[in-house]
Amino acid sequence: DTAVSQTPKYLVTQMGNDKSIKCEQNLGHDTMYWYKQDSKKFLKIMFSYNNKELIINETVPNRFSPKSPDKAHLNLHINSLELGDSAVYFCASSPTLVSGNTIYFGEGSWLTVV
């Protein structure tokens, strides 16, 4: 029944590795997002997709690559992980690109790079 689900919830990996975080929403929404939350709880948008099309691509290293196989899924792949990538990554979705629509968040993926 989870509306926005992401896996894994916890991930500990070594520097230099490549990892992926998967996200799925069962709300029928057109728009999906990836946010990064740092240790001070600051939320930064990374990417936004609308109907599988990239809409927002903030200043994020090329090592981060989103992939949307269909509008219910938005996966995040990270190459050559660095210590500074340690954070909580939140997937989210919203109905359409219209102001007033609520954004729904997943429970987060805690990434620790050692």
Place this chain on the structure above:
Amino acid sequence: GNSVTQMEGPVTLSEEAFLTINCTYTATGYPSLFWYVQYPGEGLQLLLKATKADDKGSNKGFEATYRKETTSFHLEKGSVQVSDSAVYFCALSDDDTGNQFYFGTGTSLTVIP
């Protein structure tokens, strides 16, 4: 451009105290305003929202009024409980920017018995 500024935390209150968390915004269009809450170890959940000026959003005893004249959306609760301990985020979305959400920096609230 669009931005949200909310009061710095952390905030510590005794149970049953009155809560105010200030939030002001700048926007190019006519934004919708939101408060989200993040409980420890969880994702963000919508607490309340208001989509036009003078609207009041309310939920679980929390309320906030969309004040266009002061560009504010302050969160209030008359009597906080220990279970309200969380991080609170003010946010806006704006049609002019394709419904991109802009979040404040978050305010951590701890309520002590």
